[in-house]
Amino acid sequence: MIFHSSYGIDLGTDTIKICDKNEKNFLCEKNMIAIRDKVNVIALGQKAFEMYEKTPMNVEAGSPMTGGAIADVKNAELVLTGLLKRCGGVFTGHPEIFMSVPTESSEVEKRAYYNVLNVRIRAKKVNLIDKGLADAIGIGMPVLEPEGNMVVNIGADTTEISVISDGKIIVGKMLKFGGRRLDEEICTMVRRRYNLHIGMKTSEYLKKSLAYLIRGEDREAAVYGINTISGLPRQEVIPALPVSAAILEAVDEILESLKNTLERTPPQLLEDIRRSGIYITGGVSEIPNLAEYFYKGVGIPVYNVVEPAFSTIRGLVRIMNQDELQKLTYSMKDFTGNTI
Numbered sequence: 001m002i003f004h005s006s007y008g009i010d011l012g013t014d015t016i017k018i019c020d021k022n023e024k025n026f027l028c029e030k031n032m033i034a035i036r037d038k039v040n041v042i043a044l045g046q047k048a049f050e051m052y053e054k055t056p057m058n059v060e061a062g063s064p065m066t067g068g069a070i071a072d073v074k075n076a077e078l079v080l081t082g083l084l085k086r087c088g089g090v091f092t093g094h095p096e097i098f099m100s101v102p103t104e105s106s107e108v109e110k111r112a113y114y115n116v117l118n119v120r121i122r123a124k125k126v127n128l129i130d131k132g133l134a135d136a137i138g139i140g141m142p143v144l145e146p147e148g149n150m151v152v153n154i155g156a157d158t159t160e161i162s163v164i165s166d167g168k169i170i171v172g173k174m175l176k177f178g179g180r181r182l183d184e185e186i187c188t189m190v191r192r193r194y195n196l197h198i199g200m201k202t203s204e205y206l207k208k209s210l211a212y213l214i215r216g217e218d219r220e221a222a223v224y225g226i227n228t229i230s231g232l233p234r235q236e237v238i239p240a241l242p243v244s245a246a247i248l249e250a251v252d253e254i255l256e257s258l259k260n261t262l263e264r265t266p267p268q269l270l271e272d273i274r275r276s277g278i279y280i281t282g283g284v285s286e287i288p289n290l291a292e293y294f295y296k297g298v299g300i301p302v303y304n305v306v307e308p309a310f311s312t313i314r315g316l317v318r319i320m321n322q323d324e325l326q327k328l329t330y331s332m333k334d335f336t337g338n339t340i
Contacts, residue, residue, distance in 0.1 A: 133169060141164065177250065
């Protein structure tokens with residue numbers, strides 16, 4: 001088996017999603033790599049994630065990305081090459097790639113994406129598109145129409161707020177934090193309140209199991225960690241209320257940025273958004289009542305979407321299959337000539 005002619009790639013800090021144009025091959029894996037003795041790759045994707053926080057001293061497991069940008073080009077290349085092979089078979093072809101990139105990425109950051117795919121993986125062609133546009137297309141928004149639409153993607157390491165009209169992001173804001181910041185806040189709360197040190201996996205589990213906004217069930221979860229006083233393993237039962245309180249400051253920062261973006265939105269587009277509402281996507285958007293919390297803060301209806309973690313890759317598939325939407329993509333050559 002060889003590659004299909006076109007692949008869409010949603011390269012997130014936490015997760016990589018890859019899908020071919022015909023939706024026959026789809027892959028969703030953790031963006032992780034495990035390396036022994038700094039040179040030997042022993043695991044990629046989900047297998048590397050399972051080793052995370054459990055490795056011996058001579059094994060490092062982590063993501064080649066941070067803050068929504070490629071931090072380690074070599075490891076990003078290794079992860080992408082390995083996962084592309086899993087998704088499409090033997091890596092013998094040179095596919096055309098459609099990749100979403102953070103809207104406010106610098107030229108240097110975008111060049112890193114481009115180089116990994118074009119120079120190192122030797123893709124036939126690399127088409128980049130701003131993540132906010134890909135999200136909106138995946139949700140089903142009429143992005144080519146001259147009317148205002150608004151989408152908020154809360155990812156692992158970034159939060160992107162986009163006002164879209166006529167195929168362009170008119171007003172945008174990117175925050176350099178997302179779900180992992182919430183995990184860190186929960187981790188800090190557990191350490192201070194219960195004298196228990198837990199890992200980021202456990203913190204994420206508490207977030208997904210217990211966190212809510214406005215109101216929620218009076219639930220609790222038992223977790224294991226290390227007693228910060230005795231240094232011994234201990235189990236603790238954590239209730240939902242302190243977990244939910246721990247994430248509130250970060251959520252309020254997103255809400256304030258949402259308000260500021262609306263204030264900068266042209267009045268005619270703002271009127272459209274008031275009618276159509278704001279759509280939130282990304283894995284964090286699944287926290288119960290988050291949409292209602294934002295609605296109370298901005299006074300505009302806020303809606304969840306189906307399978308929010310897959311909005312971007314759905315958008316990329318639609319772009320690959322519609323010539324009109326492909327006009328919204330660009331190449332680094334558009335900015336730097338043919339020197340890349």
